[in-house]
Amino acid sequence: MDLGLKGKVAIVGGASMGIGLGIANQLAHEGADLVIFARRLPKLEQAAAEIVRKYDVRVLPVAADIRDKDDSVRIVQAAIDAFGRLDILVNNDGAPPLGAIDSFDDVAWQKAIEQNLFSVIRMVRSALPHLTAAGGGSILNISAISAIQPIAGFALSVATWAGVIGYAKTLSIEIARHGINVNTICPGYIDTDRLQKVFASGTESPEAVRAKLITEIPLGRIGSTADIANLVALLVSPAGSYITGCTIPVDGGLLRALR
Ligand SMILES: NC(=O)c1ccc[n+]([C@@H]2O[C@H](COP(=O)([O-])OP(=O)(O)OC[C@H]3O[C@@H](n4cnc5c(N)ncnc54)[C@H](OP(=O)(O)O)[C@@H]3O)[C@@H](O)[C@H]2O)c1
Structure with a gap:
């Protein structure tokens, strides 16, 4: 299935490793062409080079700390300067x-708020005018199952x-138009x-x-990064554009809840 992402421009955070x-x-x-960011540039540049080699798309690595408010502006501007649009x-x-x-x-609470919540608020604030100018687009947040079923x-x-999750739901209603x-x-x-x-x-x-955690997962295995990325x-993508305002577990059935 062609998802219709060819030629789209995406910013992906924390993309030097993991999810x-x-x-x-x-x-x-x-x-899709990419701007990827993380704090440590060498690992990020290595990731960018590998992606370019495998998929022949354009990838711009940007060293940035998401807790720094100026960096959220800089990351988005880098995407516009390099590719002229953001989707x-x-x-x-x-x-x-x-x-x-x-x-x-x-201090610990303040740092956590900067890292998880303010990072999203600031990135959205910087990106929104460009997503709108592109005629539409997509915002996707990675959080954790613990935000629904605390640990x-x-x-x-x-x-x-x-x-x-509360911010994203409200945002989805406000910008759907x-x-x-x-x-x-x-x-x-x-x-x-x-x-x-x-x-x-x-x-x-x-x-x-x-081993103990695996016994708690109905599907009987730890997930892969591909399970999330798919x-x-x-x-x-345009194929998923009617899905909005959702909080979706990808957890092998770990969450014990009806909704
Ligand atoms: N793995 C899991 O089982 C799991 C489960 C639920 C939720 N999550 C969540 O999913 C997210 C990704 O997890 P992961 O397992 O992929 O983590 P990971 O393997 O540690 O990768 C984290 C990535 O984010 C970058 N990063 C960390 N702090 C940053 C900052 N302040 N500014 C910019 N980039 C930063 C790291 O690069 P630098 O260190 O160079 O900046 C790295 O590229 C996290 O929020 C995690 O809590 C993970």
Whole structure:
């Protein structure tokens, strides 16, 4: 199925590795040109070169920290300067640290808000005029299943991503008339460096934690970055343009809820 992404321009955050890199690869496979960003440039440049080699699309790597408000403007401007248009914004990056709720002071909470919530607000603010000028487009946020089914120790993420879900739903209603859809994907356990760190953060061995978690997933496996990227490609494409305002778990059936 041709998703109609050839020649579209997408910004993909946190794309030097993990879920962001998987999304960048999938959009490039579908023919989109990309601006990818992360803080560490060497790894990002390596990712960009690899994507160009595999898919023969244009890829611009931009070193940026999503917690820096000027960087959100700079990333979008880089896309316009390089490609003259913007069709797709994928909000994805790292996440705040884990820990007990009462272990976090105001500074930690402020950083978490900057990383998860303000990053999305600022990127949307910068991108929106260009998505509108392009005659429509797509905004896609990556959050986590813990934002729907909270997990002890994940408070910084859960609280701030719940804000993203509320923001995204409201945004979807307000900008639908411009032909822009807005959706949020909530991954379950996805095989990335970050997940390895989560596995290693407790007292049990990472192997034991992994094995235990797999028993909780109805489909019986940890997800791959492609499991997320395949859905992203559909949602940001013309083929998925009637889907908006949704918060969608991609978790192998982990979430125990009717809606
Ligand atoms: N893996 C999972 O099981 C899972 C499950 C649910 C939700 N998620 C969420 O999905 C997102 C991606 O996770 P992942 O597993 O792919 O993580 P990852 O493998 O650690 O990759 C994170 C990416 O984001 C970049 N990044 C981190 N902080 C950044 C910042 N402040 N500004 C710009 N770029 C930044 C990293 O590059 P630099 O370090 O060079 O900046 C890297 O490219 C996270 O928000 C995570 O919480 C993951």
